Amino acid sequence: MPLHTADALVLRTYKLAEADRIVVFLTRDRGKKRGVAPAARRPRSRFSGALEPLTEVRVAYFEKEQRELVSLNYAEPVRSPLGTPNPEALAYSAYFAELIDAVAADADADERLYRLGTATLEAITEGGPVLPLARYFECWLLRLQGVYPPDVTCAECGAALAAGEGAFLAMDGHGFVCRRCHGAQGTDDRYLSARALAFVREARRVGPQDAAGLGASDDVLRELEVAHRALLGVHLDRPLKSTRVVQALGRPSR
Ligand SMILES: [Zn+2]
Structure with missing residues (x-):
């Protein structure tokens, strides 16, 4: 089962089972992926602070052939919309992430869309x-x-x-x-x-x-x-x- 590491943008998450989360994320090199973040809803989870929509992360994940869901090993935040001095911007970061999710293709790299997301995140954290x-x-x-x-x-x-x-x-x-x-x-x-x-x-x-x-x-x-x-x-x-x-x-x- 190969381990991939990638730069990625978190697009959205939802609950799975007792304590896990499904994370939809856009990788720079391999397009949009869905993965399980085990125990992400437990306190002091290794994913804490990394799963807010539009967070830029460094991720590692295992991918099995023929399996739609990958398994996230870690996600380390590189830049987070939580760093914005402007509280309105947080709602917008969810909006931007949802728009990217709506247009991004599964497993099809789109470098320009990825760059639009990261550059927008950067502008958000600058607080304009x-x-x-x-x-x-x-x-x-x-x-x-x-x-x-x-x-x-x-x-x-x-x-x-x-x-x-x-x-x-x-x-x-x-x-x-x-x-x-x-x-x-x-x-x-x-x-x-x-x-x-x-x-x-x-x-x-x-x-x-x-x-x-x-x-x-x-x-x-x-x-x-x-x-x-x-x-x-x-x-x-x-x-x-x-x-x-x-x-x-x-x-x-x-
Ligand atoms: Zn005319």
């Missing part, structure tokens, strides 16, 4: 504002899945979306459309202003720790939240559990 980071993370997650709509031309008429103008997210999420094509029939709740589109474009060029530096206002972040929620609804199989928590937190305080 979490709302721009959340919108940034969604941009990248959707982009890495190849489903973030192109923001250069209108998906209906093909006209260039001018830099100073906003656009509307099409109902099926396949593209952004210009005001003319959007016409009178649609609602305005999927409107991304020129500033929101600028955030989407700029997010490509910077790391997550610079998301707050893109200078998005509360209104812009709200527009992005609505559009991203719609896109995630189109592209994910099931609704996310953590969405309700972060939505409640996401109301900008005025």
Whole structure:
């Protein structure tokens, strides 16, 4: 039974039997795995402090052929969202981990998705504002899945979306459309202003720790939240559990 060691991100855990936990984790080199962490729910477990969602860990696990569940030998935290000075960020780290879990393929390494997770965790522990980071993370997650709509031309008429103008997210999420094509029939709740589109474009060029530096206002972040929620609804199989928590937190305080 071969022992593997790996860098990994904890995505979620659930209870198993008397005192164990199942841990879903994304390894850098071999994709998503599910493993048993024996006695993880006992006090002074060797896994304590290592299984919070989005914790970056060094793991060792045994894997048997034809067995879906691996057996975790140890998990040592390298960086933990518990280290954040911002209490709201903990709810978001669960949200980010759940999104990664929703898109990550089993046993299929995805270095870019892994790096998005670790870089986002790093930004969380640095303690910057979490709302721009959340919108940034969604941009990248959707982009890495190849489903973030192109923001250069209108998906209906093909006209260039001018830099100073906003656009509307099409109902099926396949593209952004210009005001003319959007016409009178649609609602305005999927409107991304020129500033929101600028955030989407700029997010490509910077790391997550610079998301707050893109200078998005509360209104812009709200527009992005609505559009991203719609896109995630189109592209994910099931609704996310953590969405309700972060939505409640996401109301900008005025
Ligand atoms: Zn158009």
